[in-house]
Amino acid sequence: MDFLKTLNVQDKNPGVSTGLQWLQSNGETIQSFSPVDGKLIGSVISADKNSYEIVIKKAEEAFKQWRLMPAPKRGEIVRQIGDALRQYKESLGKLVSYEMGKSLQEGYGEVQEMIDICDFAVGLSRQLYGLTMHSERPGHRMYEQYHPLGTVGIISAFNFPVAVWSWNSMLAWVCGDVCIWKPSEKTPLCAVACQNIIQEVFKKNNIPEGVCNLVIGGRDVGEWMANDTRIPLVSATGSTRMGKAVGAAVGARLGRALLELGGNNAIIISKEADLDIAIIGALFGAVGTAGQRCTTTRRLIIHEDVYEKVKTRLIAAYKQLKIGDPLNEVHHVGPLIDKDAVKLYLASIEKCKAEGGNFIVEGGVLSGDGYESGCYVKPCIAEVNPDFEIVRHETFAPILYLLKYKTLEDAIRIQNEVPQGLSSSIMTLNMREAEQFLSHAGSDCGIANVNIGTSGAEIGGAFGGEKETGGGRESGSDAWKAYMRRQTNTINFSNNLPLAQGIRFDL
Numbered sequence: 357m358d359f360l361k362t363l364n365v366q367d368k369n370p371g372v373s374t375g376l377q378w379l380q381s382n383g384e385t386i387q388s389f390s391p392v393d394g395k396l397i398g399s400v401i402s403a404d405k406n407s408y409e410i411v412i413k414k415a416e417e418a419f420k421q422w423r424l425m426p427a428p429k430r431g432e433i434v435r436q437i438g439d440a441l442r443q444y445k446e447s448l449g450k451l452v453s454y455e456m457g458k459s460l461q462e463g464y465g466e467v468q469e470m471i472d473i474c475d476f477a478v479g480l481s482r483q484l485y486g487l488t489m490h491s492e493r494p495g496h497r498m499y500e501q502y503h504p505l506g507t508v509g510i511i512s513a514f515n516f517p518v519a520v521w522s523w524n525s526m527l528a529w530v531c532g533d534v535c536i537w538k539p540s541e542k543t544p545l546c547a548v549a550c551q552n553i554i555q556e557v558f559k560k561n562n563i564p565e566g567v568c569n570l571v572i573g574g575r576d577v578g579e580w581m582a583n584d585t586r587i588p589l590v591s592a593t594g595s596t597r598m599g600k601a602v603g604a605a606v607g608a609r610l611g612r613a614l615l616e617l618g619g620n621n622a623i624i625i626s627k628e629a630d631l632d633i634a635i636i637g638a639l640f641g642a643v644g645t646a647g648q649r650c651t652t653t654r655r656l657i658i659h660e661d662v663y664e665k666v667k668t669r670l671i672a673a674y675k676q677l678k679i680g681d682p683l684n685e686v687h688h689v690g691p692l693i694d695k696d697a698v699k700l701y702l703a704s705i706e707k708c709k710a711e712g713g714n715f716i717v718e719g720g721v722l723s724g725d726g727y728e729s730g731c732y733v734k735p736c737i738a739e740v741n742p743d744f745e746i747v748r749h750e751t752f753a754p755i756l757y758l759l760k761y762k763t764l765e766d767a768i769r770i771q772n773e774v775p776q777g778l779s780s781s782i783m784t785l786n787m788r789e790a791e792q793f794l795s796h797a798g799s800d801c802g803i804a805n806v807n808i809g810t811s812g813a814e815i816g817g818a819f820g821g822e823k824e825t826g827g828g829r830e831s832g833s834d835a836w837k838a839y840m841r842r843q844t845n846t847i848n849f850s851n852n853l854p855l856a857q858g859i860r861f862d863l
Contacts, residue, residue, distance in 0.1 A: 357454075359447035360397070363549035371400040371544060371572030372407040373551045374414040375558050376565040381407040383573060388545050391457040391691040392681055394729035400544040402573035405580070411569045412586055415507045415534045418566030423504045423532040430530050431481025436557045437526070438474030441467060444553055448518065448546075450683065455543050456517050457691040457731065458645045459682045470522040472815045473831065477526040480836055484531065495850020502840035504532030505612075509581040511592040511602065514693050515648045515752075517543035518550055520616070523815070523831045524591045524839075529567070531839040533589075536569040538581060540594075542693055544572045578602070585609050589839065592616070593650075596750075596776070596824045603826070614838050615826025616819070618750040619778030621801075621810035622655035622771040624793070626764070626784035627662050630807070634783040635669050637809035638756075641781075643677060643689050643735045644811055647754030648697075650825075651779040651803070651811040655747065657759045657767045667716060667758065670737060674717045677735060680726050691731035692753060701733050701753035707746045708755070713738040719755065742770045750776060764789055772800045778821030779803040779810040802829070 370378040371386070383402035390397050403411075422430070441448070445467045453463030486501040508528045512521045517539060525535045539547035551570045558568060571577050578598075582590055582605035591614040592602040599617040606613040623641065625634045641653030658666050682690030692698055698721060705719050719736030726732075735754035740747055747757050761767040771780060780801040782793040790806045792798055802821035803813060813819050818833035820826065829835045855861075 359450040362447040363444065363451060364552045365398055365451070365545050365549050367398050369398060369400045369545070369548045371548070371570070372403045372411060373555070373570040374411055374565045375563070375568035376555060379407045379410060383407070386541050386544055386572065386574075388455060388543070389694075390454050391693055391729050391731040392454055392683065394731075397455060398545050400548060400572050402541070403571040403577050408571055408577065408580055411536060411566070411571055412507070412584065414566030415536055415569055416566075416586065418564040419504070419506050419534045421564045422534055422567050425532075427481045427484055427530055427532065430532065431478045433557065433561055433563060434474050434481070434526050434529055435478045436561070437554060438471050438478070440553050440557050441471050441474065445471070448549055448553070451549055452517055452546055453682045453690070455545050456514060457682055457693055458648075459687065459690055460685050462645060463682070466516060466519045469519040469815060473522050473526045476815055476832060477530045480527065481530040484836065484840070491846065493848075493854050495848060495852070497847045497849065498844065500842060500844050502531075502837065502842055505588045505839060505841050506533060507587045508533045508535050508839060509584070509587040509590040510535055510537045511578050511581065511590065511594065512537070512539050513594040514540035514542040515645060515650070516593075517546035520593050520830070521547075521550070523819070525568070527836050528839045531836055533839055534567045534569070536571060536581065536587065538571050538573065538577050541572065541574050547572060579605065582606050583609065585611070588612060589614060591828070591830070599826050612838070614828040614830065616650070616821075616828050616830060617824060617826040618776050619650040619652065619821065619825060620654050620748070620750050620774045620776040621651055621779040622657050622781070623653050623810060624761075624764075624767045624771060624782040625656060625658045625662065625666055626782065626786060626789055627659040628786040628789065629662070629783035630785060631662065631666065631669065633807055634666070635673055637781065637783065638670065639673050641809035641811045642756040643754045646689050646692055646733070647735070648693065648752050649811050651813065653756065653810045654750065655757045655759060655771070657761050657770050659767075660760050660762055663760050671717055674735060674737065679722060679732055679734070689735060689754065691729055692733060693731070695730055697752060698731055698733060700751060701755065704746060704751040704753065704755055705736065708738050708740065708744065711740070711744045711746060713740045713744065713746070716758075742773065748774050764792060768793065768798055775824040776821065777801045777823035778825040779805070779813070781805040781808060781810050783807055
């Protein structure tokens with residue numbers, strides 16, 4: 357395929373890089389099969405312990421030089437990365453779509469997110485601000501400043517195989533850190549392609565080897581990173597199960613963990629909602645990326661007065677969905693990532709039915725022409741009760757649960773009564789309802805929207821959630837502070853040294 361050649365992705369690829377060169381490894385071979393057609397795209401040699409150690413040492417040495425480059429100069433490198441991504445946007449977007457299975461529009465959109473975070477980071481490189489405070493001691497000045505941490509480990513998930521890595525790496529680089537990336541072993545070729553693009557920019561600018569590192573591998577590589585005291589910050593995106601393991605390992609060594617984990621996101625549809633907007637928001641939120649976003653809409657909490665109307669319109673909307681090859685832009689829904697994901701989808705449907713769920717749009721696995729991979733499933737809708745156990749869990753698939761409410765207080769309670777706390781939304785034209793939803797007594801999620809869906813976060817705002825979602829924040833706002841260490845400085849420019857509590861030494 358032309359886009360593979362353009363990105364220099366081969367049939368067999370090394371999976372370990374120090375940013376300027378690819379390393380030899382005796383690790384296992386990871387094969388990447390496309391969920392689109394089931395074909396083998398290529399393979400990657402995963403990291404072994406020896407190549408991992410080389411990367412760690414290169415990163416440590418690179419940090420000593422990279423941190424001394426002025427932040428705006430580091431921002432200039434990131435600006436050039438953004439330009440390179442613009443050049444390769446079409447090819448990388450197609451690879452994201454083909455290897456992960458999301459629609460081509462979403463593949464392009466993911467690369468655009470990378471470009472956007474580069475632009476954000478370039479501006480940030482001139483705004484790494486501290487604070488100045490008045491000292492209680494005469495002739496003294498106090499201020500706070502931020503310094504780079506060192507090596508940042510990035511563990512990313514398959515559903516956003518390139519964007520989430522860029523959220524972390526671009527900010528970390530302008531902050532003066534170096535990065536080691538372990539992508540999902542389900543989408544390794546997207547990582548290879550990104551590394552090829554970055555290496556071009558770094559070589560052109562004579563950037564030290566070890567600033568941008570890649571270690572492709574399975575769970576063992578992630579465990580090496582989580583337990584490695586030479587990595588002060590590990591940013592991990594994925595399941596709550598994975599995040600708990602990473603958080604425990606990093607916490608045991610008193611390191612820092614930035615965790616972006618599962619979501620069980622709800623839209624509350626008020627009786628005073630604009631239903632045209634509500635239906636579109638719910639539809640895209642539920643079926644976009646075939647339900648494999650952490651911000652996917654999994655629950656619709658609908659006021660009893662408009663429940664039947666919303667249900668009827670959703671059924672009609674689902675009948676219009678086109679499922680198929682995501683590289684064909686007429687299709688709305690592509691495949692799940694692999695057959696294991698299909699098994700989880702089917703098991704969740706059966707569990708919902710066993711608890712008494714009523715499927716008003718039936719699910720199932722598609723077969724026949726165009727569905728040879730066995731990874732295409734039907735988006736489905738079930739009427740449920742909030743106390744169903746299945747509703748409390750995140751199923752990474754296009755299954756939407758409908759719930760009914762009487763009062764807004766009930767709706768907010770239902771929304772918050774799940775372990776996850778990532779994204780949330782209310783559809784209403786009532787200002788009081790909107791403000792109540794956003795108040796202290798409202799949504800307990802890290803993201804709370806009014807009259808837009810739960811997915812589609814902008815890079816300018818800090819992204820993340822509460823409870824079992826992990827509590828971390830990535831991307832915009834002041835999320836950059838997670839990648840730096842904070843230092844308080846006091847300068848005495850007087851002729852005296854006043855001591856605490858009036859203590860004196862007569863010398």
